[in-house]
Amino acid sequence: xxxxxxxxxxxxxxxxxxxxxxxxxxxxxxxxxxxxxxxxxxxxxxxxxxxxxxxxxxxxxxxxxxxxxxxxxxxxxxxxxxxxxxxxxxxxxxxxxxxxxxxxxxxxxxxxxxxxxxxxxxxxxxxxxxxxxxxxxxxxxxxxxxxxxxxxxxxxxxxxxxxxx
Amino acid sequence: xxxxxxxxxxxxxxxxxxxxxxxxxxxxxxxxxxxxxxxxxxxxxxxxxxxxxxxxxxxxxxxxxxxxxxxxxxxxxxxxxxxxxxxxxxxxxxxxxxxxxxxxxxxxxxxxxxxxxxxxxxxxxxxxxxxxxxxxxxxxxxxxxxxxxxxxxxxxxxxxxxxxx
Numbered sequence: 152x153x154x155x156x157x158x159x160x161x162x163x164x165x166x167x168x169x170x171x172x173x174x175x176x177x178x179x180x181x182x183x184x185x186x187x188x189x190x191x192x193x194x195x196x197x198x199x200x201x202x203x204x205x206x207x208x209x210x211x212x213x214x215x216x217x218x219x220x221x222x223x224x225x226x227x228x229x230x231x232x233x234x235x236x237x238x239x240x241x242x243x244x245x246x247x248x249x250x251x252x253x254x255x256x257x258x259x260x261x262x263x264x265x266x267x268x269x270x271x272x273x274x275x276x277x278x279x280x281x282x283x284x285x286x287x288x289x290x291x292x293x294x295x296x297x298x299x300x301x302x303x304x305x306x307x308x309x310x311x312x313x314x315x316x
Numbered sequence: 317x318x319x320x321x322x323x324x325x326x327x328x329x330x331x332x333x334x335x336x337x338x339x340x341x342x343x344x345x346x347x348x349x350x351x352x353x354x355x356x357x358x359x360x361x362x363x364x365x366x367x368x369x370x371x372x373x374x375x376x377x378x379x380x381x382x383x384x385x386x387x388x389x390x391x392x393x394x395x396x397x398x399x400x401x402x403x404x405x406x407x408x409x410x411x412x413x414x415x416x417x418x419x420x421x422x423x424x425x426x427x428x429x430x431x432x433x434x435x436x437x438x439x440x441x442x443x444x445x446x447x448x449x450x451x452x453x454x455x456x457x458x459x460x461x462x463x464x465x466x467x468x469x470x471x472x473x474x475x476x477x478x479x480x481x
Binding site: 193195196197198199201203204205206207209234236238239240241242243245247248249273275277279288289291292293294295296 | 358360361362363364366368369370371372374399401403404405406407408410412413414438440442444453454456457458459460461
């Protein structure tokens with residue numbers, strides 16, 4: 152962490168972390184309008200998004216449609232964020248964090264809620280400073296797959312390291 | 317794509333794409349020193365890296381050690397990059413691309429090369445402009461998991477959408 156190395160950057164760091172939290176809160180609350188506001192919309196800079204296991208989505212149309220789809224298929228989602236780190240440079244900030252996700256789909260057979268599923272996901276979120284505050288430029292989230300039996304992490308590009316210890 | 321909207325930005329865009337290509341070429345050639353040079357090293361900005369299925373790695377020590385480990389376990393790796401898109405804002409650039417990977421581990425039983433494995437991975441790479449050129453600030457790569465039977469993509473945070481169609 153570089154916190155404290157540049158005096159005056161602490162406020163930026165707090166603002167970025169608040170924007171990052173707001174992003175996940177909007178997801179938890181299913182607040183599509185808030186989510187829409189949080190994504191960068193300066194008319195020139197392309198946004199992009201990778202949900203866990205998905206290909207890259209580019210541009211507001213594709214990205215926002217994906218959130219509408221996810222919200223429609225998600226009755227309950229909660230993010231317990233850990234390992235939140237902010238890296239600032241100029242008017243850009245990168246936030247990495249672990250998303251400990253608990254989620255449930257629509258209920259079936261008259262139940263109040265579908266089965267809850269826990270997932271371990273890591274994200275890199277890029278934010279851009281705008282006159283309205285920090286806005287999301289890119290979100291890339293991916294599943295954390297367990298280490299192999301011998302303790303070595305999965306190889307480069309290896310999506311299936313085999314059964315974990 | 318925003319190409320052409322800002323005259324003078326075309327050269328930046330080309331330079332960023334060249335830096336992105338150099339990053340993958342260094343991996344293909346197992347050129348650790350070149351890779352080390354390509355990662356941002358300004359003394360204040362933290363770098364981060366997520367390999368497919370891995371947790372977040374932060375700082376030059378962790379990030380570069382992971383590449384040394386991957387190179388030691390990889391006898392052959394080739395990246396066929398597709399869907400390369402550059403999004404520029406100020407002195408930061410984000411590159412998204414699909415890494416069509418063909419790789420092989422160390423040979424066993426006297427064979428010349430271990431079995432080759434093909435993998436579909438997407439990446440978001442953040443670059444920062446420096447006096448020495450564009451340098452990698454963050455790399456986040458993740459496996460693309462096939463769509464579910466009903467044609468809907470995996471749910472938010474869903475690392476295992478089940479068997480594909």
